[in-house]
Structure formats: C-alpha cells, structure tokens
Amino acid sequence: SAVISQKPSRDICQRGTSLTIQCQVDSQVTMMFWYRQQPGQSLTLIATANQGSEATYESGFVIDKFPISRPNLTFSTLTVSNMSPEDSSIYLCSVGGGDWGNEQFFGPGTRLTVL
C-alpha cells in the first residue's frame, strides 16, 4: 500500500476565498484521484489528476471551480475556488487502480468549513 498525506487537515475559510489542498504520496503512482464527501454523505469523484496534462473532470465539476495540478508522480493539489458554504466538505485524494492490483488507498482527508 501507499502512505498518503494531505495538507491542511482542516481549515475554516471565508466565503469568496480559495483554498489549495496538497496530497503527497510516499512512492510514484500512476493514478491519483480527488473526491468530495459532503456532510453526512458518501464520496463523489471530482476528477482524475493526470501527470503532465490537464485533469479529467466528472460531470458537475469544472476546472474553474476545482483547478488541479499534478507536477509529478508523487504530488497533486486541488484548489477550491471562490468558496461558498456549499463547498463545506471533506476532500480526499486517493491513489491506486493499477499500482497495487486495482486497490485504491485514500489520504486522511481535508475537512473544509466555509463561513
């Protein structure tokens, strides 16, 4: 498996501001993903972070709102832009889908509260 860290672990932000979340993996991985978990809900995939190219977004998520970078095979960032209270969620990165026989492993998550 992989050791995945996320920064920050939690934050409280004001509406209209932006927050960048970092995801660091202890080994090179092919696939990296970003998920959102709204309060009391299950997880929803935001996008696949592609190394060296633009991220692939799922329906309902757009690059202007959730820009993603992936400069190398161990690191990715997700920015939540122009935040509103509806963006209050846990944001999780995950890795896998091939590197470990299709198992996916998740980071500890970033709990975001927007006031």
Add this chain to the structure above:
Amino acid sequence: SQQGEEDPQALSIQEGENATMNCSYKTSINNLQWYRQNSGRGLVHLILIRSNEREKHSGRLRVTLDTSKKSSSLLITASRAADTASYFCATDATGTASKLTFGTGTRLQVTL
C-alpha cells in the same frame, strides 16, 4: 445517479455479535472494494473482491459478490467496539479507468 445503495443505513449491535451489510450497484464491474471510515476521517481499505470471485476472507471479514444480482455483502464476525464506524462499498465499473463509485454507506454502532 450511478451511486450504489447500501443497507441497512444504520446498524446497532452488541459486542460479540456478527454484523452484515449489503451493497447493490448498477453497472458491470471489474471489482468491488469495501472501506471503513471512522468519524469522518480518511477511508481505510478493508478488502477487494474481483468480478470473477464469489467470496473472500480477511481476518474477521467475509465478503461475498453476486454479479448476477449486482450485489455484495460484508460480514464482520465477533464484532468489537472498535468496529464502530461507517462502512462503504465502492465499485470500479468496467471501462472507467479505476474511477470508484461509492455506495451510500452503513453506519455501524457496536456497544459493550
């Protein structure tokens, strides 16, 4: 929505009892994975079962998969208070490049 359904939504049992959670999904899959989440923290990977497997064991966990019914179950035997958590199934649908679709989750409470 392609999201899977889990039942029950909540389950309360006493320590030592077995807990069974069910997951239904909607599409053809490559595999199905079960995760545990404690108090809104990160997800802990429990077990992966491939589409050509029918049953898998890991410690006190037993997972079954019925692709004809598009359903899976997770059995936790001899439950402990530390098993208190939310449990999610997640499917890797055929042709989706490892993107996971999560079920709605089961909240398990194990009391002493």
